[in-house]
Amino acid sequence: MVSTLCYIILPVVFIIGLLRKCREYSWGKCRNVKNLNGRIFIVTGANSGIGKETAKELAKRKATVIMACRNVQNVRKAIAEIRTEVTSGELIPMELDLASLKSIREFATQVLHEFSEIHVLINNAGVYVPLKEQAFTENGFEVHFGVNHLGHFLLTYLLLERLKASAPSRVVIVTSKLLESGTIDFSNLNGEKGLATEGRMNPSYCNSKLANAYFGFELAKRMKGTGVCVYMVCPGFTYTGLFRHVKRSWLHYIIFSPIALLYLRTANQGAQTVVHCATNFSASIENGKIYRDCKLYEPKMKLDPEVAVKLWDVSAKLTEISDFDTAGLAS
């Protein structure tokens, strides 16, 4: 018994621990500890997972963070939890439901009224819902397309003038490497023709993450010369509540646990590239690009500039952006 422990179990645990440490090293860490006092950040979906850890990291650096969440009680609870570890910075709870165009407009109006400057907008919130649940937003959009892409599109659009006036400023868009499995089919953006419900990955989620990348790509182009930079981030495979709607068997968890031990980041590790792109104002990070592991990431496919323009126009139409909203926007 003792010899089994010494010769088999301990070496296996040691090797797994060592491999995990090597992986953690390769994930990178935001080294920027600059004082962010006076800088105003908005983080959507900041009550849990990567968003909450991002807000915590920014508060550590003394920033003012507007935590934009759909449930104010949950965000207050998150703030209380952060405050047990971090006492610096300012954490402001505000209500924002990205599944409702009305809520997005109300949030933007309130922010523009209360804050004369916005330095960094972090579009982090996201949903992953099994397709068989056929979930839709308040305005009838397929939930991934509606929340992950359209909601953030409208929010960013409404705050752009203030971001420009606060330059140097930036927009950080949390996407995913899964964008590489996505497609933008303009005849099926909302799942009108149906979406494949079989298979391992949720195609609608992947499509929404590709839409995030196209939005960032086009936004960076339109913001050239304004002092507003745009970064897209893949946080890596992270242990959060994102997949809470997906039902898995206990067998799946047993098979999956060694992989999780090696590949799954903590929420704080997942937040590192987001914080890196949100706080690193040096010229070393390239505008309009995707980042992962705190460094530049080249996706397997090229983004088509024509698709980016078309998606922008379609999104503006679907979110009912008017001439009044667009006043002064560079094209």
Ligand SMILES: NC(=O)c1ccc[n+]([C@@H]2O[C@H](COP(=O)([O-])OP(=O)(O)OC[C@H]3O[C@@H](n4cnc5c(N)ncnc54)[C@H](OP(=O)(O)O)[C@@H]3O)[C@@H](O)[C@H]2O)c1
């Ligand atoms: N976890 C990963 O492995 C992974 C990998 C790649 C990319 N990402 C991306 O990382 C981002 C953060 O996700 P996470 O992993 O931290 O998951 P999470 O813990 O589930 O956080 C998602 C956040 O989004 C919020 N949210 C969902 N629907 C919303 C709505 N309609 N309006 C406003 N907020 C809404 C959630 O609020 P509630 O708490 O109220 O639901 C929650 O605060 C997402 O964009 C996700 O796509 C995650």
